[in-house]
Amino acid sequence: QQPVQSPQAVILREGEDAVINCSSSKALYSVHWYRQKHGEAPVFLMILLKGGEQKGHEKISASFNEKKQQSSLYLTASQLSYSGTYFCGTEASAGGTSYGKLTFGQGTILTVHP
Amino acid sequence: DAGITQSPRHKVTETGTPVTLRCHQTENHRYMYWYRQDPGHGLRLIHYSYGVKDTDKGEVSDGYSVSRSKTEDFLLTLESATSSQTSVYFCAISGLTSGSYFGPGTRLTVT
Incomplete structure (x- = not known):
């Protein structure tokens, strides 16, 4: 099942901060x-x-709460170059290896204006 | 940048014809993947490989087959192309804990 990202879109001015969240219903390995x-x-x-x-x-960091199966991406002091679509990809936690197979969220569109 | 290329980069084909897309890597990675990307669906896994001649299905494998006869090459074949297979196809390689690296993509249009 696809992880859920929020928000779907965010608009920033240069220098502002943003947080993008990714939530899964499955137990995650990564x-x-x-x-x-x-x-x-x-x-x-x-x-x-x-x-x-x-x-x-750089100025982008992330956290992973494995108990909640949630991850957050933090973008601080945003730059114009940060504009784009951000995807989280989740790898399920299985008894054996999952071979690095990723299930991607639907994406968050980030737009940074001068 | 990871050494991964895809060919062709663009292709237009007719419904019912077979199509083969090629992914070539120079990183000697064991794991390779084919994803398709469509508006509203994000990236979805078609097939993957965990070694030479070792492949398995992903979540959207119907109508696709793959082959991997050498570490560096991973082929994706559309047996009989349909309009629903119009998409952008990305190949990726992975060192597992080092993340996945994507090729430049192939834009396929089935008319």
């Missing part, structure tokens, strides 16, 4: 975050493995 610009391939941002760790990538 959560991935990707950014896709129009007409391009998704680009990997970060992966969070179960354990509740938080990761950072």
